[in-house]
Amino acid sequence: MTTAVVVGSGPNGLAAALTLAAAGVRVRVIEAADVLGGGTRSSELTLPGVVHDECSGMHPLAPGSAFAERFDLAGAGLSWRWAPVEFAHPLDSGRGAVAIRSVTGTAAGLGEGGRGWLHTFGPLVKRFGTISREFLQPVLHLPRHPLHLALFGAYAGLPATLLARRFRTPEAQALFTGVAAHAFRPLDTLASSAIGVALTTAAHAFGWPVAEGGSAAIRDAVLVRAAEHGVRFETGRRVTSLDELGGPDLVMLDTSPAAAAQIAGARMPTRVRRAYLRYRHGPGAFKVDFAVEGDVPWTHEGSRSAGTVHLGGSMEEMAAAEKDVAAGRMPERPFVLVGQQYLADRTRSAGDVHPLYAYAHVPAGYTGDATEAITARIEQFAPGFRDRIRATSVRSTTEMSLHNENYVAGDIVTGANDPWQLAFRPRAALDPYATGVPGVYLCSAATPPGAGAHGMCGYNAAQRALARL
Ligand SMILES: Cc1cc2nc3c(=O)[nH]c(=O)nc-3n(C[C@H](O)[C@H](O)[C@H](O)COP(=O)(O)OP(=O)(O)OC[C@H]3O[C@@H](n4cnc5c(N)ncnc54)[C@H](O)[C@@H]3O)c2cc1C
Known part of the structure; x- marks a missing residue:
């Protein structure tokens, strides 16, 4: 029987594992963290009963993906929920704009x-x-x-x-x-x-849904299907070399390119190793999760019912802040993304205390504390917000990469989205998943189609691996 080891259990690792197992391969997944799921984890980060998404929150590309449809994740318990407004952008003095599902309505x-x-x-x-x-x-x-x-x-x-x-x-x-x-x-x-x-x-086609119960429900649905196909799991074990894996026929690496180069060692052709070590990572994210009593008092009415609220001010202000971040300078008023998943999914709140998800774009490896910058940004558009905070949980860029080493220096999208890497990630090759080592594939968000908890990188990589077999 063909055997495979998947290193890493993010949405792409799990998608690769399930796709291989469904084709009759005997699959084992090894995960460095104590909990499976990578970017699809949720937990009570602040207060009991208040469920926060640790990483991915909104999933515009997941529901209609070939992977979700092929494995009927809805039938495995995954329910999508939508807020009345997909995303909103408040400006000063209560002005702002919203995107709803209908493109004509928007x-x-x-x-x-x-x-x-x-x-x-x-x-x-x-x-x-x-x-x-x-x-x-x-x-x-x-x-x-x-x-x-x-x-x-x-x-x-x-x-x-x-x-x-x-x-x-x-x-x-x-x-x-x-x-x-x-x-x-x-x-x-x-x-x-x-x-x-x-x-x-995607917002106008499918919306920006959240998973009922938290993004971990995406992981759980894949795990239901994986169990049906006999996939085995080991957590709390970080893989450092192919030699540890017992010589399976296939190895799927749900890792950064640099980690893949390290794991493959001297077996990786020099040209691939060089390309992996040259792979560029993007800026970082600094995340604060708040437990908030009552709703956020947004001045802009549309933001009060939006699943996602973008806080960046005008186009010009955002352009300047993003330029600073890319150049390694922390802007005074960074771009902040706020997630109000609880508006779509009330199971995440404890009574009137709700989970509020917020992260700022910061320079790669930013060592400062952006908590106040994030709080002030929300307060700017929602005066009185501070008084409603009951607890916070903070994750700096360093903590982000300790929590999940794929988020190098806080890069939560696993690679810079510059034009070259948008087209050819992790390197220019006919098969972008192939590592040059026979039977070993890269399947993380560093491969096409890139970041997001849609599992399509893992699904595509597994299809290529099966085709080569
Ligand atoms: C704060 C934040 C917000 C986000 N928001 C969204 C969003 O709203 N919507 C969306 O679609 N996406 C979002 N994302 C991005 C999304 O989570 C990722 O793109 C996605 O999780 C990538 O999946 P992956 O399987 O490639 O890797 P990951 O999910 O990063 O998982 C990789 C796994 O591999 C493990 N691993 C790595 N190296 C090793 C090793 N050597 N040995 C063993 N295990 C190893 C890691 O511990 C981890 O569990 C967000 C991410 C973050 C952090």
Whole structure:
């Protein structure tokens, strides 16, 4: 019987394990942490009964993915829940903008900016099923819908600040650039629109759902399916070399490229090792989880019912802050993403005390404390917020990488989203999952299609490994 060891149990490691096991491979997963799940863990970080997502919170690309559909994760207990507003962007004096599921409804709320919004996202939303199948694969593939992909590419290749000009009003421009900031890239650089275009289109196609009970429910559903196929697990063991693994036919590495180079050692061809060691990581995230009594008193009404709230001020302010972060300077007022998952899923709250998820974009390896900057950012748009905080839990960039070594220096998206790495990660190769060592594959978010708890990197890598077998 073919055997495989999967190193790391993030969503991609688990997706690879399940895909291989379903094909009849005997699979063992080895995880360094004491708890399975990598970026899909949830826990009571602040107060008993208040459930926080430790990493991934919102999942625009997960529900419709080929992986979720093939393994019927909904049938294994995974339920998606949506807040009334997908994402919001407050500005000063109660102004702001929101994106709801309907693209026409969103455009209608954007005033003069609505026309550009509808013209840009309307056609993409109609074709999102086929477009997302294309961009959730490696770039080097024969597209089944080249025209749809070209339409997406025409916007994705632009600087976010340039594409945003189509949206005319400061509110609509900020709404888009707030999503584009998910790329952790300066917003005036080529292809800095790519992630914003994908996530905005997904918001109008599927929404930005959260998993009922916390993101760990995604892990749990995969574990149900993995148990059906006999996958075995070992936790609390960090793998440092292929020699420890007992010579399985396949090894799937849910690790950073540098860790893969270390684990493969001298067996890895020099050109691959060099490419892995040159792989660029992005800036960091500094996360604060709050237990908040009552709702956040946002001045902007739309933010009160949004699953995600982007706090970055105007497009220009965000562009300056993201440029600083990329250059290694901590901005005075960083971009902050706030998650109000509890608005979609009330099971996470303890009575009137709710989990509030917030992280700031900071320079890679930032050693300062951004807690006050994050709290002040929320207070700026929600005066009185401080008085409602009942407890906090803080995770600095260092703690982020100790919690999960794939988040190198706090890089929660496992690699810089510069144009080259957006197209060719972790290196330029026909098979981006192959490590050059026979039977050994990289399957983490450092491979296509990149970050997110969708499992598609692991699913794609396992398919390649099976095809080679
Ligand atoms: C704060 C934060 C917010 C996020 N928000 C979102 C979001 O809203 N939506 C979204 O889709 N994504 C989000 N993400 C990103 C998402 O969580 C990741 O892209 C995703 O988890 C990557 O999955 P992965 O399987 O590649 O790796 P990971 O989830 O990082 O898991 C890797 C696993 O491998 C283990 N490992 C590494 N090296 C070894 C070794 N040598 N031996 C044994 N085990 C090892 C690690 O301990 C870890 O458990 C967020 C991440 C963070 C941190």
